[in-house]
Amino acid sequence: MNDFSDDLFDEKKIKKAVRRGKLKIIITVIMISIVVFVVLNIANTTISAHYSEKAFKQWDAYVRLSTPNGYISETVDSKGILGGTSNYEISKDFKIKPVVIERKQYSFGLNSPVLTSRFSGSKIGSKGEDWQFGYKENGWREMMFFHPNVSYKKYKDDEELIERMQGDKIYEVALSFDQPYKPRELFIQLPEMTWFWIDTYSSEQLNEFQQVAKENDWSSTFIGEKDALGFSINRPYISIHDLKGEYEEFLELLPMSISSDHQNAFNKMKDIKLEDVEILGVVVYGTKEELEEILENPNIKASSLGGVIENY
Structure with missing residues (x-):
């Protein structure tokens, strides 16, 4: 089987x-x-x-x-x-x-x-005949700033340019002061202050700015918009209390930024209280008539036109 x-x-x-x-x-x-x-x-x-x-x-x-x-x-x-x-x-x-x-x-x-x-493309005035400013993608000028502790050969003054502008428009203008101002010293009478330029620069950076201003043509010696750090405030009437909240947020943003320069600025600013902060300039918005009055202020050393929009 x-x-x-x-x-x-x-x-x-x-x-x-x-x-x-x-x-x-x-x-x-x-x-x-x-x-x-x-x-x-x-x-x-x-x-x-x-x-x-x-x-x-x-x-x-x-x-x-x-x-x-x-x-x-x-x-x-x-x-x-x-x-x-x-x-x-x-x-x-x-x-x-x-x-x-x-x-x-x-x-x-x-x-x-x-x-x-x-x-x-190229910047305007690349041969020193005019300021070497750049443009944003939408056609606005990039604003210029001038540090009050640096001696420049020439300062930007866009007052005449604004006076020639036609139509009912709102202008964005960067104003550089004749000296650094503490918040309580700042002339709050300026209308439409929307952004405050803060002195975050080290002594080494200031020395470099001064050297560049001394050795180069005036047309390229200024601080570009992206190298001027500050904070915005969107209130019609500004108080020290308002500035304090915005300054605290400014300090929080510095170490978060992708830029190592901003993190270096945080190391300088982290222990500085608002009352000891030095404000170097502001950005204002206004009509031609409003800006003509603002630009007469003797504390303003330079003015640089940025964006322009229709007033509606």
Whole structure:
């Protein structure tokens, strides 16, 4: 008698068992792949969202500090593996309405893509015939600032330019003072003060500014808008109490910024109280008539026109 069942050598049953085994393996692999995909996708989304939020806070701090009355008004993220890119808009609170002034992009994450930009064009006055100011994407001039403790060969004065402007418009003007002012010394009578330029510069930076002003043509020796740090305030009547809250937020933004220069500024400013802060200038908004009165103030050393919008 045969000790083995005939079923043991049944070819059909063997093939069926093999197919069943292969099917189980395929289903198992698919299930594991789905689980792994879901887990990795959740992990990637979580990690990307974390770094996206971190990058947003860093860049928003940078914009708020270095763009008078500016902020990031919109971001659109494009996420990849453990990172991505964010397209963002910079807007300004321009007295009567917000205005988009630039559209830019930054990367974020552990595997952030490398961004390449190309620029074609030049600054006005590149040969020293006029001030070498630049323009924002929306066509506004970048404002200039002049540190009162630096001796410049020439100072920007846009009073005549504003007088020639036609129509009912609102103008943005950067005013540089003749000397640093403490908040209680500041002439609060100036209308429409919206942004305060704070002295965050080290002695080394001031020496560098003075050296540049001495050795270079006047057309390029000024402090650009993005190198002037300050804080905004959006109230018709300003008190020391109002300034205190905005100054505290200013100190919170400095170490958050993507810029190492801003973090260095924080190290200088972190122990300085509001009453000891030195204000070097302001940004004001106003009509031509309002600005003509403001620019007569003898405490103003320089004026630089920025944006212009219709008054409606």
